[in-house]
Amino acid sequence: MTKNTPRVRDVARLAKVSTATVSRTLTRPDLVSETTRKLVMKAVEETGYTVNISAQNLRRQRTGSILALVPNLGNPFFTDILGGINVVLRERKLNLLVADTTGTSGTRVQMAALAHRSRADGLVVMDGTLAPEVFSHSACPPFVQACEWNGQLDAPRVVADNHLGAGLATRHLIALGHRRIAQLFGPEENPLTITRCAGFADALQAAGLPHRAEWMIEGDFSMGSGQAAARRILAMKDRPTAVFCHSDGMAFGLMAELQRNGVRVPLEFSVAGFDDIELAEHATPGLTTIRQERAEIGATAARTLLAILKGAVPEAATVLPVRLVERGSTGPAPA
Amino acid sequence: MTKNTPRVRDVARLAKVSTATVSRTLTRPDLVSETTRKLVMKAVEETGYTVNISAQNLRRQRTGSILALVPNLGNPFFTDILGGINVVLRERKLNLLVADTTGTSGTRVQMAALAHRSRADGLVVMDGTLAPEVFSHSACPPFVQACEWNGQLDAPRVVADNHLGAGLATRHLIALGHRRIAQLFGPEENPLTITRCAGFADALQAAGLPHRAEWMIEGDFSMGSGQAAARRILAMKDRPTAVFCHSDGMAFGLMAELQRNGVRVPLEFSVAGFDDIELAEHATPGLTTIRQERAEIGATAARTLLAILKGAVPEAATVLPVRLVERGSTGPAPA
DNA sequence: ATCCCCCATGTAATCGGTTGCAAGAAGCGT
DNA sequence: ACGCTTCTTGCAACCGATTACATGGGGGAT
Numbered sequence: 042m043t044k045n046t047p048r049v050r051d052v053a054r055l056a057k058v059s060t061a062t063v064s065r066t067l068t069r070p071d072l073v074s075e076t077t078r079k080l081v082m083k084a085v086e087e088t089g090y091t092v093n094i095s096a097q098n099l100r101r102q103r104t105g106s107i108l109a110l111v112p113n114l115g116n117p118f119f120t121d122i123l124g125g126i127n128v129v130l131r132e133r134k135l136n137l138l139v140a141d142t143t144g145t146s147g148t149r150v151q152m153a154a155l156a157h158r159s160r161a162d163g164l165v166v167m168d169g170t171l172a173p174e175v176f177s178h179s180a181c182p183p184f185v186q187a188c189e190w191n192g193q194l195d196a197p198r199v200v201a202d203n204h205l206g207a208g209l210a211t212r213h214l215i216a217l218g219h220r221r222i223a224q225l226f227g228p229e230e231n232p233l234t235i236t237r238c239a240g241f242a243d244a245l246q247a248a249g250l251p252h253r254a255e256w257m258i259e260g261d262f263s264m265g266s267g268q269a270a271a272r273r274i275l276a277m278k279d280r281p282t283a284v285f286c287h288s289d290g291m292a293f294g295l296m297a298e299l300q301r302n303g304v305r306v307p308l309e310f311s312v313a314g315f316d317d318i319e320l321a322e323h324a325t326p327g328l329t330t331i332r333q334e335r336a337e338i339g340a341t342a343a344r345t346l347l348a349i350l351k352g353a354v355p356e357a358a359t360v361l362p363v364r365l366v367e368r369g370s371t372g373p374a375p376a
Numbered sequence: 377m378t379k380n381t382p383r384v385r386d387v388a389r390l391a392k393v394s395t396a397t398v399s400r401t402l403t404r405p406d407l408v409s410e411t412t413r414k415l416v417m418k419a420v421e422e423t424g425y426t427v428n429i430s431a432q433n434l435r436r437q438r439t440g441s442i443l444a445l446v447p448n449l450g451n452p453f454f455t456d457i458l459g460g461i462n463v464v465l466r467e468r469k470l471n472l473l474v475a476d477t478t479g480t481s482g483t484r485v486q487m488a489a490l491a492h493r494s495r496a497d498g499l500v501v502m503d504g505t506l507a508p509e510v511f512s513h514s515a516c517p518p519f520v521q522a523c524e525w526n527g528q529l530d531a532p533r534v535v536a537d538n539h540l541g542a543g544l545a546t547r548h549l550i551a552l553g554h555r556r557i558a559q560l561f562g563p564e565e566n567p568l569t570i571t572r573c574a575g576f577a578d579a580l581q582a583a584g585l586p587h588r589a590e591w592m593i594e595g596d597f598s599m600g601s602g603q604a605a606a607r608r609i610l611a612m613k614d615r616p617t618a619v620f621c622h623s624d625g626m627a628f629g630l631m632a633e634l635q636r637n638g639v640r641v642p643l644e645f646s647v648a649g650f651d652d653i654e655l656a657e658h659a660t661p662g663l664t665t666i667r668q669e670r671a672e673i674g675a676t677a678a679r680t681l682l683a684i685l686k687g688a689v690p691e692a693a694t695v696l697p698v699r700l701v702e703r704g705s706t707g708p709a710p711a
Numbered sequence: 712a713t714c715c716c717c718c719a720t721g722t723a724a725t726c727g728g729t730t731g732c733a734a735g736a737a738g739c740g741t
Numbered sequence: 742a743c744g745c746t747t748c749t750t751g752c753a754a755c756c757g758a759t760t761a762c763a764t765g766g767g768g769g770a771t
Contacts, residue, residue, distance in 0.1 A: 046493065046494075046514075046515055048757060048758085049757070049758060049759095050757085050758095058720075058721085059720065059721045059722075060721090060757090060758075060759090061720070061721060061722080061723095061759080061760075062719085062720060062721075063758095064758060064759055064760080065719095065720090065759090065760090068758095068759080072718090072719080072720095073719075073720085074718080074719060074720090077719080077720085089513075089514075089515075091489070091492060091494060091515065092494070092757085092758070093434070093494045093756085093757050093758070094439065094494045094495055095430055095433040095434040095439060095494065095756085095757080095758095096434050096726090096756070096757035096758045096759090097757080097758055097759080098430040098726095098758095099428070099430040099431050099434050099725095099726050099727065099728090099756090099757080099758080099759095100725075100726050100757080100758050100759045100760085101726085101758085101759070102726070104429070104430060106471075106473070114455050114456075114458055114459045114462065115452065115455055115456045115459050116452070116455075117450065117451070117452040117455065120449050120450055120451075120452065120455045121449075121450050123449055123474070124449045124450050124476060127449065127474070127475075127476055136441075136473050136495075137473065137474055137475075138441070138471050138472065138473060139458070139462070139472055139474055140462070140472075141459060141462055154426070157426060158381065159381075159426060159427070159428045159429045159430065160429055160471075178424075179381075179424075180381055180424075180426065263654075264654055264655070264657075264658040265658075267658075268658065290654075293655075293658065294658050297658050297659065297660045300660055301660055319598075319599055319625075320599070320628075320655060322599075323599040323600075323602075323603065323628060323629050323632050324632065325632045325635055325636055383727060383728085384727070384728060384729095385727085385728095393750075393751085394750065394751045394752075395727090395728075395729090395751090396728095396729075396730075396750075396751060396752080396753095397749085397750060397751075398728095399728060399729055399730080400729090400730090400749095400750090403729080407748090407749080407750095408749075408750085409748080409749060409750090412749080412750085427727085427728075428726085428727050428728070430726085430727080430728095431726070431727035431728045431729090431756090432727080432728055432729080433728095433756095434726090434727085434728080434756050434757065434758090435727080435728050435729045435730085435755075435756050436728090436729075436756085437756070712771100713770100713771085714769105714770090714771085715768105715769090715770085715771105716767105716768090716769090716770105717766105717767090717768090717769105718765105718766090718767085718768105719764105719765095719766090719767105720763105720764085720765090720766105721762105721763085721764080721765100722761105722762090722763080722764095723760100723761095723762095723763105724759105724760090724761085724762100725758100725759085725760090725761100726757105726758095726759090727756105728755100728756090729754100729755085729756090730753100730754090730755085731752105731753100731754085731755100732751105732752090732753095732754100733750105733751090733752085734749105734750090734751085734752100735748105735749085735750085735751100736747100736748085736749080736750100737746100737747085737748075737749095738745100738746085738747080738748095739744105739745085739746080739747100740743105740744095740745090740746105741742105741743090741744095
């Protein structure tokens with residue numbers, strides 16, 4: 042308004058060339074002779090020209106941004122993934138747009154408007170619970186799913202090896218001699234929950250151990266739900282000796298509440314988590330957990346998406362490795 | 377590509393009106409008669425038209441997005457603020473762009489390119505350590521600072537009452553009888569650190585208590601630095617009996633390490649934090665801390681920015697209230 | 712010397728909406 | 742019936758960059 046930012050026109054005039062040449066110098070320098078290139082660059086320097094992104098995007102029929110749909114921006118778990126996405130996008134000069142899918146009331150309609158070609162060139166969807174119709178309209182750009190996924194969508198997914206992770210944690214507890222193992226799982230409809238439950242159940246079955254319904258407790262990944270689960274366990278007549286939790290947050294909430302009630306971890310009770318968040322290392326005792334590389338998941342998802350945008354046909358699913366991190370919260374089963 | 381998305385032209389043709397009328401119907405319905413408005417809306421419905429954002433932005437000379445510069449996307453502290461910003465922006469149909477300022481190597485140059493009119497209509501800057509030159513060029517859009525700030529920039533800032541918060545925590549410890557109080561502060565150049573240190577020092581002085589240099593420990597807001605601080609305290613000949621930490625993460629890391637070394641909290645040592653993150657409530661004992669409303673800071677910053685974009689001249693600084701949350705990590709000074 | 716090809720550059724159409732201006736219609740007062 | 746205001750609508754010029762196509766000059770081969 043106050044200041045007229047220079048246009049490609051102005052640069053062209055100063056360098057005594059056409060706007061086409063300026064544009065080419067900036068986007069495909071190999072098409073321009075060395076002499077004019079230098080001339081143009083000098084003029085760019087002098088005017089302080091920078092391209093107008095809106096105009097560029099309009100002409101190029103793209104938006105220059107990728108939209109990430111996260112279930113909960115406040116959850117550090119997802120922001121680590123965002124960080125990984127961001128690194129990859131920055132290299133390609135793409136913007137990262139974020140939208141919180143649970144943030145406010147705005148539901149399907151708003152989401153469908155966001156998942157639109159004119160807003161983003163592609164999507165990274167991290168919420169497995171969104172209605173498929175959000176993505177089924179013709180104006181929806183290509184997308185990949187990360188972490189969470191929805192089986193009804195046939196977009197590629199980048200996920201940790203949840204089944205294996207649950208198995209590793211469970212077998213670890215079994216190897217320590219536990220035979221009465223509980224599970225604190227996530228929201229029932231969540232695909233992560235289903236896969237991890239399956240890994241848990243398979244490991245129990247392979248060891249010939251019972252899968253007792255009253256030891257299966259539903260949570261919501263929050264510390265609060267871990268605390269609530271601890272209270273339920275404390276109230277049980279017939280208590281388990283160990284629990285596998287679907288998130289470190291829940292594991293920590295559970296462990297802390299047990300300790301407050303005089304239960305010694307791991308002497309009397311073992312706790313295993315999932316994720317390996319920063320807190321896991323600093324808890325007392327340290328939380329035995331399944332490490333998944335969150336930034337790597339994000340980066341891989343971003344790379345997959347970019348490949349699709351270039352026309353590649355990627356794997357339907359990329360499964361990233363997980364590993365067991367043994368810390369102090371698990372120990373031999375009490376006699 | 378495969379599918380031709382409808383243009384305003386197509387809607388106009390179907391409704392038998394001009395493109396101008398279609399545009400007006402969609403953006404300023406009051407300018408259009410009721411009959412044509414219905415006609416147009418029907419045509420919009422039938423064609424499934426949605427406006428092309430790039431074209432709209434080009435013509436309107438704006439970008440439709442606000443860029444948030446965060447020091448560390450992985451830090452939940454900032455993502456809560458982002459959540460607050462997001463809620464306000466969504467109402468106005470603005471996008472939230474995020475950039476991590478410490479993410480990769482890309483420093484001043486990249487940042488300056490991001491802080492550009494053609495990329496965002498405004499900025500919310502949460503990194504007080506960015507060089508002022510990033511914002512001093514003529515193409516930098518209006519911006520506000522949130523949480524952290526840089527005294528050299530004269531943009532409005534929205535911050536918690538850090539001085540008061542530090543004072544509240546410190547006076548709380550003093551009221552409990554502590555006279556040997558340490559402080560674990562953040563990075564030295566950080567404005568938060570300076571303000572909170574001042575609040576701490578003022579409270580000590582008002583109570584006539586000593587401000588011992590060897591009890592002032594520098595950290596970086598991480599749990600790990602809290603752990604390191606605990607080790608330093610344990611190694612001291614002449615130990616304090618309480619510590620005020622500039623973040624809950626550090627407070628937790630410190631408290632956990634003390635406990636691992638047999639120090640009973642709060643019986644032998646009291647710990648106070650700052651922020652009131654989720655963990656504070658679930659730690660054992662619960663962490664006494666200063667609560668600041670992170671989402672509210674974000675929302676206020678966003679509203680301030682939008683006001684500026686509308687031409688308002690806002691307060692130079694908005695200071696949001698904080699309060700002391702007393703939990704189990706602080707208790708009477710040992711005899 | 713002639714022909715052909717390639718390289719560097721310019722011309723102008725185009726991306727898809729928005730909006731200043733003007734014209735026509737309708738309503739109102741006298 | 743006339744002049745004036747108000748309301749609706751259309752025309753066409755933009756916003757700023759990209760790129761298909763055309764053009765002209767230079768170099769190499771024959």
